[in-house]
Amino acid sequence: MLSNQYNFSPNKVTVTQVVANLGAMLGGTVIGYCSSIFGRRLSIIVICTLGGALLYPYCFVGNNGVIAAAFFEQFCVQGAWGVIPIHLMELSPGSFRTFIVGTTYQLGNLVSSASSTIEATAGESFPLPPKGKIARYQYGKVIAIFMGAVFAYVIVLTFLGPEYRGRDMTVYHDPDMAEATGHKVAKDEDDERGDSTATDVVNRA
Secondary structure (H helix, E strand, O other), X not given: XXXXXXXXXXXXXXXXXXXXXXXXXXXXXXXXXXXXXXXXXXXXXXXXHHHHXXXXXHHHOOOOHHHHHHHHHHHHHHHHHHHHHHHHHHHOOHHHHHHHHHHHHHHHHHHHOOHHHHHHHHHOOOEEEXXXXXXXXXXXXXXXXXXXXXXXXXXXXXXXXOOOOOOOOOHHHOHHXXXXXXXXXXXXHHHHHOOOOHHHHHHHO
């Protein structure tokens, strides 16, 4: 989009990409921390809404302003996607926690693997005046449609789902592991005695 549609030089494309990645790093850190305070679902929904609002400057500004738009758009993208893994872990049963999160991301990669080809093909429906012998297309419009659809999908799915923020994911609080290792029995015995040092019994077991 930057080089074909907006005629950015290679150096300018590099600067834009670097700034965008800095925004992604900051977004993942800041929103990930905020999600521990305000909740996973609220953080994802708010930042996806903000990301959707920034699609116009991100996809339709052809001057240097797109660099700032790229920073804030990627801040929102990674801000939302940085919270999703821990949200999935808190929702998943202990025995399948890593399997669900890992498989979910790999399935996402599988589904999105053809996105570049689809975007390039769809972009040919929105031609621009050619630059010499080089054909030009409005890739920004296609990217805006794709990203808007993804933001909307994530917002709806997150809104309809539950939240278990702060869920204890230690082995001692995993029912399956407790049953397999005897932790549950040790905890029950401590509860009957009124002893709060259940971990000592578990360690001795």
